[in-house]
Amino acid sequence: MDPKVKLELERLRADDPLGRSEDPFADFREVLLLGLEHRFRYRHSLGKSSRFFLALEEGVLLATRCERCGRVWLPPRPVCPNDLQVTRWTELSGKGTLESWTLCPRAPHYARTGEPYLLAYVALEGVSTLFLHQLRGVGPDALQHGMELHAVFGNEPVDHPLERFWFEPLEL
Amino acid sequence: MDDVVVLGCGLSPFRSSRFDGSIRDWVAEAVLAALADSGLEHQQIDQSLMAYESDHLAGQIGQGVIWHDTLGLTPRPTARIEGCGATGGLALRSAFAYLRAGLSRCLLVVGAERVGKSVSTATAGEIFAMSSDTDWEFPVGGHFTAYYALLMREHMRRYGTTEEQLALVSVKNHGNARYHPLAQKPKELTVDEVLASPLIASPYKLLDCSLLSDGAAAVILANRSWAQANVPRFSERPVVALTGSGCATDYARAGDRPRDALAHFTAKRLAGEAAYAMAGISEPLEEIDVAEVYDSYTGAELMAYEALGFCPPGASGPLSEEGVFSLQGELPVNPSGGLLGFGAAAGATGVAQAVEITAQLRGEADPRRQVAGAKRGLSDCHAGTCTVAAVHIFERKDI
Ligand SMILES: [Zn+2]
Numbered sequence: 001m002d003p004k005v006k007l008e009l010e011r012l013r014a015d016d017p018l019g020r021s022e023d024p025f026a027d028f029r030e031v032l033l034l035g036l037e038h039r040f041r042y043r044h045s046l047g048k049s050s051r052f053f054l055a056l057e058e059g060v061l062l063a064t065r066c067e068r069c070g071r072v073w074l075p076p077r078p079v080c081p082n083d084l085q086v087t088r089w090t091e092l093s094g095k096g097t098l099e100s101w102t103l104c105p106r107a108p109h110y111a112r113t114g115e116p117y118l119l120a121y122v123a124l125e126g127v128s129t130l131f132l133h134q135l136r137g138v139g140p141d142a143l144q145h146g147m148e149l150h151a152v153f154g155n156e157p158v159d160h161p162l163e164r165f166w167f168e169p170l171e172l
Numbered sequence: 173m174d175d176v177v178v179l180g181c182g183l184s185p186f187r188s189s190r191f192d193g194s195i196r197d198w199v200a201e202a203v204l205a206a207l208a209d210s211g212l213e214h215q216q217i218d219q220s221l222m223a224y225e226s227d228h229l230a231g232q233i234g235q236g237v238i239w240h241d242t243l244g245l246t247p248r249p250t251a252r253i254e255g256c257g258a259t260g261g262l263a264l265r266s267a268f269a270y271l272r273a274g275l276s277r278c279l280l281v282v283g284a285e286r287v288g289k290s291v292s293t294a295t296a297g298e299i300f301a302m303s304s305d306t307d308w309e310f311p312v313g314g315h316f317t318a319y320y321a322l323l324m325r326e327h328m329r330r331y332g333t334t335e336e337q338l339a340l341v342s343v344k345n346h347g348n349a350r351y352h353p354l355a356q357k358p359k360e361l362t363v364d365e366v367l368a369s370p371l372i373a374s375p376y377k378l379l380d381c382s383l384l385s386d387g388a389a390a391v392i393l394a395n396r397s398w399a400q401a402n403v404p405r406f407s408e409r410p411v412v413a414l415t416g417s418g419c420a421t422d423y424a425r426a427g428d429r430p431r432d433a434l435a436h437f438t439a440k441r442l443a444g445e446a447a448y449a450m451a452g453i454s455e456p457l458e459e460i461d462v463a464e465v466y467d468s469y470t471g472a473e474l475m476a477y478e479a480l481g482f483c484p485p486g487a488s489g490p491l492s493e494e495g496v497f498s499l500q501g502e503l504p505v506n507p508s509g510g511l512l513g514f515g516a517a518a519g520a521t522g523v524a525q526a527v528e529i530t531a532q533l534r535g536e537a538d539p540r541r542q543v544a545g546a547k548r549g550l551s552d553c554h555a556g557t558c559t560v561a562a563v564h565i566f567e568r569k570d571i
Pocket residue numbers: 066067068069070071080081082083084085
């Protein structure tokens with residue numbers, strides 16, 4: 001391999017994938033692969049959803065309520081898609097019920113969670129939509145549709161503000 | 173109104189890696205095949221539409237224009253069409269609009285995507301997960317198998333759909349792929365093998381999930397009057413027309429949809445209804461002979477049967493057990509092998525579906541997967557967890 005090229009190089013001989021007796025691309029079966037990498041960094045604004053993430057610092061869940069139609073949206077929406085009215089923030093109890101769940105034995109590398117992990121749709125008290133988050137402190141066999149859950153806030157440092165909390169079964 | 177007819181179809185092989193060529197090369201393969209199929213010269217094409225989902229997967233922005241000049245189509249107009257998994261279907265719909273509006277008389281649709289081993293499976297998963305909400309779904313460890321699993325669990329709870337019924341879809345589609353020489357994963361599977369494959373996100377196992385493919389597909393469409401005047405021996409070949417197009421949308425995060433709709437693809441139902449209305453279909457199961465539906469996951473195919481009116485909500489699992497949608501069934505679905513067996517190359521998929529339906533309606537599919545006497549077919553693809561749905565109807569028009 002060419003020592004004057006710094007990128008990772010791989011040379012291979014490719015066959016005609018169709019295995020034709022007369023390969024029309026016979027002249028082009030030598031292949032060179034390059035190891036390419038792009039890195040991008042964003043200063044990403046959470047925009048008008050920011051207050052939700054800021055409130056997590058205080059252990060509070062917020063959602064947005066539309067004064068016209070009464071719908072409460074979480075993830076928050078500064079404009080209600082039902083009638084395009086500007087919404088207002090409203091504080092939630094953090095309690096909810098389990099709507100659906102899935103057990104994932106392996107976490108994607110960006111997930112920063114233990115394995116296995118559970119993802120769930122939670123019907124939060126006072127919210128019109130279902131909220132997606134992790135379910136912890138419970139095994140898959142104990143899960144039941146409609147079981148009561150609550151948001152739990154952690155003390156460990158996390159990467160993304162959304163990881164400041166998750167859901168666990170509500171112990172009575 | 174002048175029919176919009178399919179003049180030529182071409183595919184590159186769908187493979188887990190096509191290091192023998194770049195995506196431009198696969199595009200050229202598919203288009204050369206489509207031109208040969210049509211009997212046209214490339215200069216007769218007056219417009220192209222390029223369907224691809226991801227600039228990240230390609231490592232190239234603006235590749236549609238590059239494909240266009242690779243194909244010698246400058247200075248003609250081109251446009252990129254993008255709608256995640258619905259990309260190919262949206263390109264067909266756009267082609268229909270261009271032709272009906274008189275902006276084009278003979279148009280080339282190309283779909284292609286590099287989803288194979290140019291990046292690791294983990295990176296492909298991450299890039300696709302970036303098509304979910306990167307502020308709300310991605311940061312909690314969300315990924316597409318999990319999103320679909322959350323919908324399917326609700327379907328199972330509501331209707332008693334079983335993991336065995338999901339597995340049957342995988343067995344069917346991998347089996348159908350055995351009869352397609354360009355398919356990525358032809359395989360004779362058993363339900364037990366699907367059930368025993370590694371769990372990804374319950375209830376979905378590896379063999380419930382669609383493939384990651386390198387691939388390209390091309391379709392040449394034209395107004396019938398133009399075709400009659402310009403295509404050699406047009407009247408000697410079977411004529412396949414695009415007779416219905418439907419498109420609908422839903423909230424991007426499935427959790428924002430009405431709660432009782434979690435187990436249903438509402439956008440697909442509405443897109444299907446629109447396409448049926450245009451094509452004059454009232455009883456889809458009776459009036460459609462063959463369908464290619466978006467089997468991103470086995471359960472997504474079951475939900476598609478229901479959304480497209482092939483059966484009532486909740487009935488897809490039991491009907492699947494009866495073999496209604498197998499090659500010998502009342503309405504064969506995914507004879508090509510679908511995304512599970514033929515391959516899944518995002519932007520190429522919706523176009524490849526049109527290629528398969530055209531082959532079926534012409535009676536030119538491999539005899540082992542040819543649906544005898546098929547006169548009317550359907551193609552269906554969607555984005556996300558059915559955020560954008562595009563449904564098309566194709567019909568034989570010479571008989
Ligand atoms: Zn409102």
